Amino acid sequence: MARYSPCLRDNEIKQARSESLRAKDTGIAPENSSLHLQLIALEEDIKRLKQLSRIADKVAMKRNELLPKYMPYVERYLAEGDVFANQVFAYVVIWLFDTEQFDQAIEWAFLCIEQGQPTPDSVKRDWPHFAADVVLAWCEVQAERGNSVEPYCSTVFKKVSNEWRLNEKLTAKWFKFCGLLLLRDIHGKALPSSVESADKLQQATELLMKAQEFNPKCGVKTVLDKIDMRLRALTDS
Structure with a gap:
């Protein structure tokens, strides 16, 4: 069995720290990154959304920027079939409804119900x-x-x-x-x-x-x- 190199471990730690800082600073997490990094990026994007005053601007940001950013991660999550509480998935479904992309929104809302996904904290309904x-x-x-x-x-x-x-x-x-x-x-x-x-x-x-x-x-x-x-x-x- 191959030994786990301390050098390799240090490199992985450095990469994880680098990606975490990048996610926090830019609001962008690598497509194949962990849920933790996606949540860091998501938190920054939610702050940016809250800074917008007009609903139309919020909808445009969700449609043109946020959904294209997070959809690949959600699609990978669904393809892997490992079910867990996933706030990124939940927010993407909310944004699909907000942008009136109902075909995908309704399908994934049904899936959220099936998986027992909680709605985001900002949504006070199931x-x-x-x-x-x-x-x-x-x-x-x-x-x-x-x-x-x-x-x-x-x-x-x-x-x-x-x-x-x-x-x-x-x-x-x-x-x-x-x-x-x-x-x-x-x-x-x-x-x-x-x-x-x-x-x-x-x-x-x-x-x-x-x-x-x-x-x-x-x-x-x-x-x-x-x-x-x-x-x-x-x-x-």
């Missing part, structure tokens, strides 16, 4: 609540503009309705949104009077009533009354 909040907020904006919310809406709502134990208010918001979505016209307005399908109206009713079960104050009574009026009009006609 992964299901964080992902459900962010995606719902995005869906609401898109729906009001008359844009498609798929496939992200269906992907997350499936989790909300079948797996995740979210608080009642957030769960109600999702059921309400999906119910109103069935009633929206091409301009993004939820108008029961514009819906010609009784089946679609019934589906919306079921979703909205479910929302009311979770949160009686979620504000769906008026819409339910309008749906009922529309169903009667379709039946009479």
Whole structure:
């Protein structure tokens, strides 16, 4: 067996110290470096983010600089298959949501849940609540503009309705949104009077009533009354 040279050990220590100082001074850690060095670099980058006043500037920094910097490390971590609490992975997932890269963000958020990854200290919610909040907020904006919310809406709502134990208010918001979505016209307005399908109206009713079960104050009574009026009009006609 080859002996471990003291000289080799000294060189490794010097290299580790050098990389640690470089990570702290520049915020850059080698792609294949340890989690420790990545965390040093990450800490410096978070400080830089906090110095920015505008949300748009923060988003641009995350998209153009930080994600390209840390994604290779995260991809290597996932490829190796050794699961451990990894704050670099967690921050990358948060930044993917912040930059609306939802395909990767949602996939990796599900993986964070599977791995039991904690969210970063700056995020006061667990992964299901964080992902459900962010995606719902995005869906609401898109729906009001008359844009498609798929496939992200269906992907997350499936989790909300079948797996995740979210608080009642957030769960109600999702059921309400999906119910109103069935009633929206091409301009993004939820108008029961514009819906010609009784089946679609019934589906919306079921979703909205479910929302009311979770949160009686979620504000769906008026819409339910309008749906009922529309169903009667379709039946009479």
